Amino acid sequence: MRLSGALVAICASALSKTAQAQCEGVVPGQYTGTVFQNSLASTHALSEIAFFKIRDPSGAHTCTSDGAADLSLLTFQSLNTSQQRPINSDLQRAVIVIHGARADPWNYHAGMIQALEQVEGDGITADNVAITAPYFPNDEDAGTGYPYNANGVSPAEKYPSPALAWYDDRWAGGANNQYPPNTPTVSAFDVLDQIIQWYGNKEMFPNIKQIVVSGHSMGAQMVQRFAAVGKTPAQLGIDTPVSYWVGDPNSYVWMATDRPLSTGKCAAYDNYREGFANYQSYGTERSPSLTYNEPLVTAGRDAILQNYNSKTIAHARATKDKGDYNPDNDCVTYPTGQDRNERFFEFIKRFPAKCEDPAGACHTVDIVVSTHDAPTMFRAPAGLARLFKDNWNGLGGRAYDFGYPRHATYDDPYPDPAQAGQAIVGSDSTVYAGGKTFRGCFSDADKAQSVGSLAVSAYVGELNSRTYCSQLCTDRGYPIAGVSWQNCYCGNALGSQTVQVVSTSCQGGCPAGDASATCGGPNRLSVFSSIDL
Numbered sequence: 345m346r347l348s349g350a351l352v353a354i355c356a357s358a359l360s361k362t363a364q365a366q367c368e369g370v371v372p373g374q375y376t377g378t379v380f381q382n383s384l385a386s387t388h389a390l391s392e393i394a395f396f397k398i399r400d401p402s403g404a405h406t407c408t409s410d411g412a413a414d415l416s417l418l419t420f421q422s423l424n425t426s427q428q429r430p431i432n433s434d435l436q437r438a439v440i441v442i443h444g445a446r447a448d449p450w451n452y453h454a455g456m457i458q459a460l461e462q463v464e465g466d467g468i469t470a471d472n473v474a475i476t477a478p479y480f481p482n483d484e485d486a487g488t489g490y491p492y493n494a495n496g497v498s499p500a501e502k503y504p505s506p507a508l509a510w511y512d513d514r515w516a517g518g519a520n521n522q523y524p525p526n527t528p529t530v531s532a533f534d535v536l537d538q539i540i541q542w543y544g545n546k547e548m549f550p551n552i553k554q555i556v557v558s559g560h561s562m563g564a565q566m567v568q569r570f571a572a573v574g575k576t577p578a579q580l581g582i583d584t585p586v587s588y589w590v591g592d593p594n595s596y597v598w599m600a601t602d603r604p605l606s607t608g609k610c611a612a613y614d615n616y617r618e619g620f621a622n623y624q625s626y627g628t629e630r631s632p633s634l635t636y637n638e639p640l641v642t643a644g645r646d647a648i649l650q651n652y653n654s655k656t657i658a659h660a661r662a663t664k665d666k667g668d669y670n671p672d673n674d675c676v677t678y679p680t681g682q683d684r685n686e687r688f689f690e691f692i693k694r695f696p697a698k699c700e701d702p703a704g705a706c707h708t709v710d711i712v713v714s715t716h717d718a719p720t721m722f723r724a725p726a727g728l729a730r731l732f733k734d735n736w737n738g739l740g741g742r743a744y745d746f747g748y749p750r751h752a753t754y755d756d757p758y759p760d761p762a763q764a765g766q767a768i769v770g771s772d773s774t775v776y777a778g779g780k781t782f783r784g785c786f787s788d789a790d791k792a793q794s795v796g797s798l799a800v801s802a803y804v805g806e807l808n809s810r811t812y813c814s815q816l817c818t819d820r821g822y823p824i825a826g827v828s829w830q831n832c833y834c835g836n837a838l839g840s841q842t843v844q845v846v847s848t849s850c851q852g853g854c855p856a857g858d859a860s861a862t863c864g865g866p867n868r869l870s871v872f873s874s875i876d877l
């Protein structure tokens with residue numbers, strides 16, 4: 345509700361200038377946030393720093409006289425091809441891109457604009473696509489990303505600006521902010537909601553057909569969790585469709601209490617942000633309880649999965665990215681796979697990508713030949729399709745999955761029919777000694793699993809190969825053989841904790857034999873058997 349001119353005048357005389365703004369309630373918006381000092385710079389000619397005004401979602405500070413509701417988010421905002429702010433009614437799409445663990449939105453913003461410049465056809469340009477990269481800084485950014493007064497005594501003196509900042513990496517799970525110290529009640533997910541609502545306002549942006557929320561690496565961790573617990577467009581009061589692009593996250597929030605690998609050594613494995621236990625306690629080192637969309641979390645995993653499946657989500661996976669291989673230090677992610685690659689395939693296997701109605705909400709799975717590199721992922725054909733082209737005209741069009749070469753049967757929910765018959769990577773139809781055939785890639789004793797997979801170490805050396813080990817185990821009377829580089833193991837049964845994992849975890853070379861064949865991987869065995877496993 346707008347106040348009359350007379351009331352505003354009274355208000356202005358009684359309150360400070362900042363507080364006066366709060367008299368009318370806080371209206372979130374790009375370019376309207378309070379400017380604060382920083383030493384950041386854009387790295388692309390079509391990128392500028394802009395400040396987004398954020399409303400305190402708790403409502404506690406809206407329209408109060410203490411100025412505490414003045415919350416400002418630094419963003420990088422794209423310019424049009426004339427290097428000016430784009431004309432609102434020209435915009436057909438908004439792409440929000442979340443930075444990785446280094447909190448460097450300028451790089452992600454530049455990478456996304458460069459990808460946009462690669463798009464051919466449909467007249468898709470910086471004149472009709474708005475790209476926004478929000479900044480989620482932490483304590484390491486104090487003094488560079490937002491004002492910091494080392495001589496301040498109280499927190500309010502130390503952090504004397506309306507700049508939003510979070511504790512450590514907790515923004516990636518939607519935690520509340522820690523600065524400004526007087527208002528630690530802004531979930532990072534609320535920030536995304538307010539940016540989505542801004543672009544979903546049809547009075548301002550009548551021609552925006554699609555809002556895309558994208559992130560790579562830790563930014564993808566945020567986007568995937570936001571897709572799981574985030575509000576639907578209807579709950580946000582907008583009609584514009586919202587889609588999510590999840591590129592190469594370290595881990596995925598798990599929408600069940602089970603895990604594909606042993607959890608025995610990790611009591612915290614199901615805590616948010618890996619599962620949903622203790623959701624409220626997440627990121628409370630410096631801020632109050634996390635209450636963002638709590639009714640959904642309280643409703644349970646099935647409700648969360650249903651929410652997830654109601655969204656359009658693009659899962660993007662780089663073939664050469666096996667990073668975050670860290671079974672020792674990060675026990676909570678380990679039970680879902682030993683590296684980013686395994687975690688991706690295990691997630692898709694457990695929670696299959698849904699595309700029952702290709703014209704409606706649809707999950708896509710895109711395999712991209714790349715290392716862990718955001719710009720390469722953005723400008724790959726699969727990236728350009730999801731980020732810029734799918735549903736460009738608002739008519740629901742969507743590219744087929746770029747799930748080729750296929751790594752698993754479940755990586756093609758919406759396959760290109762022309763390629764659907766392609767062989768799966770790593771398949772092997774050879775019949776080895778004793779009638780042994782390839783059964784896939786299996787876990788072996790490691791940080792999670794204390795029992796070995798096969799009891800007998802039969803050979804370690806340079807002659808090892810699929811053929812060699814199968815023959816050796818057959819000669820010794822064992823029905824099962826397992827290879828991991830120079831190691832050949834034999835047994836009558838697999839160990840009690842052994843589980844099958846994705847074949848891409850067994851891409852290590854064999855010391856001898858067919859050069860194209862693979863022999864297991866770190867803590868992983870390629871298994872050959874003549875009996876049921």
Ligand SMILES: *[C@@H]1O[C@H](CO)[C@@H](O)[C@H](O)[C@H]1NC(C)=O
Pocket residue numbers: 424425426427428429430431471
């Ligand atoms: C860029 O935006 C400005 C307004 O900010 C407008 O005058 C100009 O025509 C736009 N350029 C193009 C190529 O659309």
